[in-house]
Amino acid sequence: MAWSVIMFQRAKAAISSSVAALLVLTACAPNSVSTPGAETDTTPAPAVSVETKDGLLAQVAAVRAEHDLVALGAVIASSQDGILDLAVDGFRANDDANPVQISDRWHLGSNTKALTALLYGQLVERGNASWGATLPDLFPEIAETMDPVWHNITIEDLFAHRTGMRQMGGFWLNARRNDDRPVTEQRRDIAHTTLSAPPSKSPGEYDYNNLNYIIAGAAIERILADHEDLPNSWEEAMQSLLFDQLPEPDARTAFGYGPPPQGLVGHRSILGAFPTPVGRGKTADNPAILGPAGTLHATLQGHAILALEFLRPDSALVPEHLRAHLFTPYPDEESIYAMGWGVIDHDRFGRIYRHSGSNTMWFSIIVIAPDLDRVIIVNSNIFNDRVQTAANEIARTALNDALAERPDE
Numbered sequence: 001m002a003w004s005v006i007m008f009q010r011a012k013a014a015i016s017s018s019v020a021a022l023l024v025l026t027a028c029a030p031n032s033v034s035t036p037g038a039e040t041d042t043t044p045a046p047a048v049s050v051e052t053k054d055g056l057l058a059q060v061a062a063v064r065a066e067h068d069l070v071a072l073g074a075v076i077a078s079s080q081d082g083i084l085d086l087a088v089d090g091f092r093a094n095d096d097a098n099p100v101q102i103s104d105r106w107h108l109g110s111n112t113k114a115l116t117a118l119l120y121g122q123l124v125e126r127g128n129a130s131w132g133a134t135l136p137d138l139f140p141e142i143a144e145t146m147d148p149v150w151h152n153i154t155i156e157d158l159f160a161h162r163t164g165m166r167q168m169g170g171f172w173l174n175a176r177r178n179d180d181r182p183v184t185e186q187r188r189d190i191a192h193t194t195l196s197a198p199p200s201k202s203p204g205e206y207d208y209n210n211l212n213y214i215i216a217g218a219a220i221e222r223i224l225a226d227h228e229d230l231p232n233s234w235e236e237a238m239q240s241l242l243f244d245q246l247p248e249p250d251a252r253t254a255f256g257y258g259p260p261p262q263g264l265v266g267h268r269s270i271l272g273a274f275p276t277p278v279g280r281g282k283t284a285d286n287p288a289i290l291g292p293a294g295t296l297h298a299t300l301q302g303h304a305i306l307a308l309e310f311l312r313p314d315s316a317l318v319p320e321h322l323r324a325h326l327f328t329p330y331p332d333e334e335s336i337y338a339m340g341w342g343v344i345d346h347d348r349f350g351r352i353y354r355h356s357g358s359n360t361m362w363f364s365i366i367v368i369a370p371d372l373d374r375v376i377i378v379n380s381n382i383f384n385d386r387v388q389t390a391a392n393e394i395a396r397t398a399l400n401d402a403l404a405e406r407p408d409e
Contacts, residue, residue, distance in 0.1 A: 055085070056074060056076065056085040056086070056087040056394075056398075057087035057089070059074075059087075059394060059397060060072050060073065060074050060087045060088065060089045060394065061087075061089040063390045063393055063394060064089045064090050064390065066390070067386040067387065067389060067390040068386065069090060069380050069382060069386065069387055069390060070090055070091055070093070070094050070267055070275050070380070070381050070382050071088065071089070071090030071091055071092065071100040071264060071380060071381045071382075072088070072089055072090055072378070072379070072380050072387075072390060073086075073087065073088035073089075073100065073102070073104075073106060073300050073378070073379045073380070074086070074087055074088075074300070074376070074377065074378045074379070074394050074398075075087075075300040075301065075303075075304045075375075075376075075377050076374065076375070076376055076398050077304040077305075077307070077308055077374070077375040077376075078308075078311070078373045078374055078375070079308055079311035079312045079313070079373055080373060082305075082308070083301060083304060083305075086102055086300055086301060086304075087102075088100045088101065088102050088104070088300070092104065092263055092264050092265060092381075093264075093265040093267075093277040093381075094267055094275045094276070094277055095277060096265075096277075100263075100264060100381075101263065102299075102300065102301070103263075103299060103301075104260070104263035104264045104299065105254070105256065105260035105263060105264065105297045105298055105299050106260070106264060106297060106298065106299075106300065106303075106362060106364060106379035106380075106381065107259060107260065107266060107285070107295075107296075107297045107357075107359060107361070107362035107364065107381075108294070108296045108297060108298055108303065108357055108362075108364045108379075109294045109356070109357020109358045109359050109362060109363070109364055110210075110293065110294040110355060110356065110357030110358075111294070111296070111303075111355050111356065111357045111364050111365075111366050112213075112291070112292065112293065112294045112295060112296040112357065113159075113213050113292075113293060113294065113340035113355065113357075114326070114339070114340030114341050114355060115238065115242060115296065115306070115340070116159075116213055116216060116217060116220070116234070116238075116292040116293075116340065117159045117216075117326055117339035117340040118242060118317075118318065118322075118326060118340075119220060119234070119237055119238055119241060119242055120155060120159075120216065120219075120220055121318075121322045121325065121326060121339075122241045122242065122317075123220065123223055123241075124322075125319070125322060128223055128226075128227055128230070129155075129223050131154075131155065131156065131325060132154055132155070132156070133154060133155045133219075134151060134152060134153060134154055135150045135151065135153045135154075135195060135219075136150075136151055138155065138219035138222060138223075139191060139192070139195065139218075139219065139222060142192050142195060142196070145196060146195045146196065147195065147196060147197055147198045147199075149164075149198045149199055149203065150195050150198075150199070152203075153203055155216065155219065156330055156331075156339065157203070157204075157212075157330075158212045158213070158215060158216040158219075159212070159213075159216060159330075159339040159340055160206070160330035160331070160335070160337050160338065160339065161206055161207055161208045161209055161212050161337060162203065162204055162205065162206055162207070162330070162331070163199065163203055163207075163209075163212055164199030164200065164201040164202050164203035164204070164205065164207065165194060165199060165200070165201070165207075165209055165211045165212060165215070166194070166199070166200035166201070166211065167200075167207075167209055167211070168209075168210060168211055173286065173287065176287040176289055177282065177287065179287070179289075183233065183235075183288045183289055183291065184218075184221050184232065184233050184234075186288075186289045187214055187215075187217050187218035187221060187234075187289055187292075188218050188221065188222070190211075190214060190215070190218070190289065191214075191215045191218035191219070194211065194215060195215075204331075206335065206336070206337060208337075210290060210293035210294065211293075212293075213292045213293035213294075214289060214290060214292060214293055216292055217234045217291060217292030217293075220234055220237065220292070221233060221234055224237055234291055234292050235257055235291060238255070238296075239255070242306070242317070243255050243302075243306070245316070245317050246302075246305055246306060246309075246317070247305070248305055250301065250302065251301065251302040251305040251306065253302075254298050254299040254301065254302020254303070254305075255296060255297070255298045255302060255303075256296070256297050256298075257288070257291060257295050257296060257297070258284070258285045258288070258295055258297070259278075259280050259284040259285045259297065260280075260297045261280065264381045265277045265278065265279065265280070265284075265381060266278045266284060266285075266359070266361030266362045266381050266382070267361055267381055267382040268360070268361055269382055269383060269384040273384075275382050278361050284361070285359055285361075286359050294357050294359065295359075300377060300379065303366070303377055304375055304377055307366060307368060307375040307377065308375055310323055310326075310327075310353075310368055310375075311368065311370060311373060311375065325339065326338060326339040326340070326341070327339075327341060327343070327353055329343045338353070340355065341353040341354070341355055341368075342354045342355055348403060349369050349371065349372060349399050349403065350369065350370070350371030350372065351370065351371065352367060352368070352369050353367070353368040353369075353370075354366070354367045354368070356388075356391075358383040359383075360383050361381075361382070361383060362379070362380065362381055362382070362383060363379065363380045363382065363383045363387045363388065363391065364377065364378070364379045364380075365377070365378050365379075365391045365392075365395060367395050367398075367399070369399060369402065372399060372402040372403060372406065373402070374398065374399065374402045376394075376395050376398045376399065378390075378391040378394050378395055379391075
């Protein structure tokens, strides 16, 4: 099976005709308009004590040079042994001689989506929410004025991109550039406005769309508001209910929102070349309203430690029954998407859960291969065709290595 890339465009979610391809999903299409950055976490990135092996470091350096990337980083981990290997190569910015550090943070784009679904799952575990909740259940204050077509749409439909919601465009994003209202208010208003009109497409059909996750985020915030013992916003709940629950202290402070506040800088690629640093201002990320759909940043180590919770059989954060719900293709086994995860059945690697993200200035892929007990994450601070090829090379090699190490059955 070839390890090729399938891009899901914001305006048109299109799947390649090659059934042999593995799945890659981007947070925002390459032609989306970048708007004000999300609220950033100014906590310094934690120190990382991982020693990189020559194998991954040599590959990351060679692949970065071959594809002429600004910076490239990768981490490989297993539930049995933790971080197996971590390596970075390149520079924090194209016009800066400072080399990237293993403690630097990378923008995750749409790899945020699986964690938003996990956050809702945590609310279910606490008895504050339920799977199968419909949009009237999630937004009871507008149930009577909601368009009737939405009445049977569930939280799972939001997480699996099967609502028929309209696609957001550049004008929509730009309109939020100068919106200074609290982000929770913005998300609530876009949910109310969207649900007052009928879907623009057919509910039930797969159509990858960031708006699904913005409205899921608004639903989460609606639940939070009903419980005095819970945080007020999606951002605060992610930290409190997910990141603060991680087993390693460094991982708990490894996440933030919007462009990283220091260290690595994202880049625009002009005509596939000429990488231009975007800085850390308003145009360095999409607006904060998109948070649940894709504004997280994290260290490689922190992201891997969180991802390992999806593999650990004794995980308190992702217990087996919750993992099964988040990983199950929706609405049936014929689907290519679960709750924030692309699903691929590979003839050699087994079932793989995979996602990628880009705000058009960064690129990140994550692969979870339960049969091989592997988490693989590859990140770069630029987005173009070359970085996708590079990331897939490293991920493919890591999976092949894991397969070779598996005892003969």
